[in-house]
Amino acid sequence: MILVTGGTGYIGSHIAVELLAAGHSVVLLDNLANSVASVVPRIEKITGRAAAFYQGDVRDAALLASIFEQHPIDAVIHCAGLKAVGESVTQPLAYYDTNVHGSIVLCQAMAKAGIKRLIFSSSATVYGVEAIPPYVETMGRGSCTSPYGTSKAMVEQVLEDLCASDPEWSVAILRYFNPIGAHPSGLIGESPQGVPNNLMPYISQVAAGVLPELRVYGNDYPTQDGTCVRDYLHVVDLAVGHRVALKALETPGASHYNLGTGQGVSVKQMIDAFTQATQVPVAFRYAPRRDGDLAAFWASVEKAQQELGWQATKTLDDMMTDTWRWQQHASA
Numbered sequence: 001m002i003l004v005t006g007g008t009g010y011i012g013s014h015i016a017v018e019l020l021a022a023g024h025s026v027v028l029l030d031n032l033a034n035s036v037a038s039v040v041p042r043i044e045k046i047t048g049r050a051a052a053f054y055q056g057d058v059r060d061a062a063l064l065a066s067i068f069e070q071h072p073i074d075a076v077i078h079c080a081g082l083k084a085v086g087e088s089v090t091q092p093l094a095y096y097d098t099n100v101h102g103s104i105v106l107c108q109a110m111a112k113a114g115i116k117r118l119i120f121s122s123s124a125t126v127y128g129v130e131a132i133p134p135y136v137e138t139m140g141r142g143s144c145t146s147p148y149g150t151s152k153a154m155v156e157q158v159l160e161d162l163c164a165s166d167p168e169w170s171v172a173i174l175r176y177f178n179p180i181g182a183h184p185s186g187l188i189g190e191s192p193q194g195v196p197n198n199l200m201p202y203i204s205q206v207a208a209g210v211l212p213e214l215r216v217y218g219n220d221y222p223t224q225d226g227t228c229v230r231d232y233l234h235v236v237d238l239a240v241g242h243r244v245a246l247k248a249l250e251t252p253g254a255s256h257y258n259l260g261t262g263q264g265v266s267v268k269q270m271i272d273a274f275t276q277a278t279q280v281p282v283a284f285r286y287a288p289r290r291d292g293d294l295a296a297f298w299a300s301v302e303k304a305q306q307e308l309g310w311q312a313t314k315t316l317d318d319m320m321t322d323t324w325r326w327q328q329h330a331s332a
């Protein structure tokens with residue numbers, strides 16, 4: 001039985017579907033800070049299997065203790081956290097409290113309950129501003145440009161120190177590149193509150209007429225078309241990566257895996273791919289660079305391929321089609 005924190009969120013809900021479909025029992029914990037409870041019956045609708053759901057905070061040690069007492073949890077997948085890079089600059093304490101303190105409270109409760117297997121949602125941002133792509137897991141962590149990024153790097157360090165202190169712990173640190181897309185059922189996906197910060201939901205909201213036009217932040221980067229390059233991966237592939245990473249928890253210690261496709265795609269290519277997949281145009285204009293953006297990065301994916309037998313299988317076309325299906329559902 002697996003506990004997924006942040007289990008009603010964008011990535012957590014797709015992980016829940018993947019685990020239930022593979023026969024795992026699943027418990028979800030989420031305080032609904034950035035998601036809604038109606039995701040729970042949707043997960044059941046997709047899989048035909050129910051997950052237990054607790055509405056509560058990952059910083060609530062008593063709640064965690066009671067969940068661990070009531071359910072025979074074998075491992076925890078820790079997705080709960082705050083993730084808006086810009087907001088983390090203006091509200092650093094909230095980000096360190098939820099992301100860092102929340103992870104520590106979780107690990108303390110796990111240790112008390114004798115559960116020492118954890119998968120952590122980290123981010124490619126921990127490679128830092130100096131790193132040269134492709135990012136390889138053997139590279140050290142670099143300097144992050146936001147408290148959000150620093151909070152992920154700090155938790156990675158905490159987990160590495162925890163594993164070094166006690167050989168019973170096994171932790172898989174998964175560094176996500178840019179997850180996009182939605183479940184092909186159209187029942188779950190990303191629902192940003194207010195105006196989206198991220199590219200994919202922005203593109204789909206412009207296409208749906210919810211927003212007037214996309215601003216492409218910078219067309220003077222040293223890339224093929226001057227726009228930034230990222231490694232976008234389908235959220236269903238990402239969810240599969242978590243299911244297979246459970247195997248890595250059979251070996252003690254901390255291990256790090258990039259989850260990406262290994263392919264860099266520019267902002268302009270993303271706009272073109274969306275229109276090609278959906279036949280819907282996306283109004284855009286070039287705007288100045290956004291503070292803190294790196295020109296280009298993508299993953300080295302060999303480690304996950306070799307050690308987990310995982311690789312992304314969905315195409316850019318799948319990512320666009322599934323995003324658009326979900327967007328039409330969301331704005332219907």
Ligand code: NAD
Nearest residue numbers: 006009010011030031032033034035057058080081121123
């Ligand atoms: P999300 O906001 O959709 O999901 C996070 C969930 O955590 C939300 O449902 C939210 O309500 C919940 N939550 C927040 N604070 C909580 C708390 N104190 N207690 C309990 N639940 C809490 O975001 P997501 O995209 O699904 O991201 C999941 C994880 O992956 C996060 O840790 C995020 O930092 C990490 N990540 C995301 C991306 C991305 O681009 N989406 C990239 C790299 C890493």
Ligand code: UFG
Nearest residue numbers: 123124125177197198199200202215216217228267290293
């Ligand atoms: N972009 C635009 N216009 C927009 C939104 C984004 O041009 O309206 C551009 C950005 O400038 C960037 C690219 O689209 O070049 C991707 O931007 P996103 O905000 O979608 O993604 P980021 O790469 O900036 O950030 C993501 C996650 C972070 C994570 C980071 C590194 O949102 O959580 O990847 O893994 F830290």
